[in-house]
Amino acid sequence: MDLSLHSHITQVLLIEDTSHVGHARRTVQKLAEQAGFDETDGGRVALVVTELASNILKHARSGELHVRLLPGEVQGVELIAIDRGNGFDVQACMADGFSTRGTQGIGLGSVLRQAQVFDVHSDARGSVLLARFFPRNSRVKDLRMGITQHSLHNDPACGDVWEVAVKGRQVSILMIDGLGHGPEAQEAGMAGARAFIRNPFADPGALLEDLHFDMRGSRGGAAALARFDGNTGTLRFTGIGNIGATLIGDDKPRGIPSHPGIVGLQYRKIAPIDYGDCTGQLLIMFSDGLQSRWNLRDYPGLMYRHPAIIAAVLHRDFCRGRDDVTVLVMALETLDD
Numbered sequence: 001m002d003l004s005l006h007s008h009i010t011q012v013l014l015i016e017d018t019s020h021v022g023h024a025r026r027t028v029q030k031l032a033e034q035a036g037f038d039e040t041d042g043g044r045v046a047l048v049v050t051e052l053a054s055n056i057l058k059h060a061r062s063g064e065l066h067v068r069l070l071p072g073e074v075q076g077v078e079l080i081a082i083d084r085g086n087g088f089d090v091q092a093c094m095a096d097g098f099s100t101r102g103t104q105g106i107g108l109g110s111v112l113r114q115a116q117v118f119d120v121h122s123d124a125r126g127s128v129l130l131a132r133f134f135p136r137n138s139r140v141k142d143l144r145m146g147i148t149q150h151s152l153h154n155d156p157a158c159g160d161v162w163e164v165a166v167k168g169r170q171v172s173i174l175m176i177d178g179l180g181h182g183p184e185a186q187e188a189g190m191a192g193a194r195a196f197i198r199n200p201f202a203d204p205g206a207l208l209e210d211l212h213f214d215m216r217g218s219r220g221g222a223a224a225l226a227r228f229d230g231n232t233g234t235l236r237f238t239g240i241g242n243i244g245a246t247l248i249g250d251d252k253p254r255g256i257p258s259h260p261g262i263v264g265l266q267y268r269k270i271a272p273i274d275y276g277d278c279t280g281q282l283l284i285m286f287s288d289g290l291q292s293r294w295n296l297r298d299y300p301g302l303m304y305r306h307p308a309i310i311a312a313v314l315h316r317d318f319c320r321g322r323d324d325v326t327v328l329v330m331a332l333e334t335l336d337d
Helices: 019-034 039-059 107-114 183-198 204-215 307-318
Strands: 003-006 011-015 063-070 076-083 117-123 126-133 145-150 160-167 170-178 221-229 234-240 244-248 273-275 282-286 325-331
Touching (some): 039 063, 039 107, 145 160, 145 307, 204 234
Antiparallel strands (some): 003 160
16 A cells, blocks of 8 residues: 555535535535546435434534545545534444434434445544545555644645655654744645655654755744554654654553754754554644643543544544644554555
8 A cells, every 4th residue: 555645624514504414415526526436426425425414413403524535546535524412322323223313213324334434433522423435346445544634714724734655564644833824834834745755754853854954944833753664563753843642552642752943943953763562553643733631531432443533533622723733643553565
């Protein structure tokens, strides 16, 4: 599995009244067309969008659909339904015929049948449901990564920038938070992204110096680089500024420190740190638009859900609301060549 994934803002569709259901369906159908879906596959996506948006109105009164294209050799479509309702019994609601509102009770069972990737988390804080679609009969290995990126006040320019490269059993990740927000912050972040794209699997220490060189003359920003080697189970990390990072496994979480400075302006050179025995753990990276005082153990079972679910829950419950925000969650696995 070789992939290059590039930064993009998550598209958010508000679901607050019945007119939003049709708008969401039409918006996602156009996205499916961009991905090359034929009429049948587009119909599958439209059916699920309608179910998810309608369920939000029925059970939580309001919520959001987060949608994005999944890049790759075969493009896909991702839908994440998010609400702050009272939650529901996931196992019971998976069965066709079960309904809490006197409806036919075919919603979640239908979603499960139509989507190639499906997962859900629900508790008293609300519900988050993931559905990923690819053209039928396509053989696509799901990348167990979740990413959600939002600009302050829905500005078209976002100062947060991320990149992910996958090559064989190695994964390299970049996250930059350009100083401030808006176009100048975005320019700083994109300058660093171009340096990463040139050689994503260089040693993180050397790559950080390349970022620093390319970001000179811009506002600069915080930057973090993580490279996971599936052959050894080792994560190598280096960070400057306020990008947060945590490794989460069955034992106590391991916080990953960054160091003071501004990439592109001034920082003290530091050696990357290696973290062993990371296979099977979660890597969570986030910009400072997300509060840092969260604990997945406050959400029973969440750490075992799809990384896209985890990223969406953290954004829903811990977004500061006064800066750009990005949350990236990746399951560190031994990927197939």
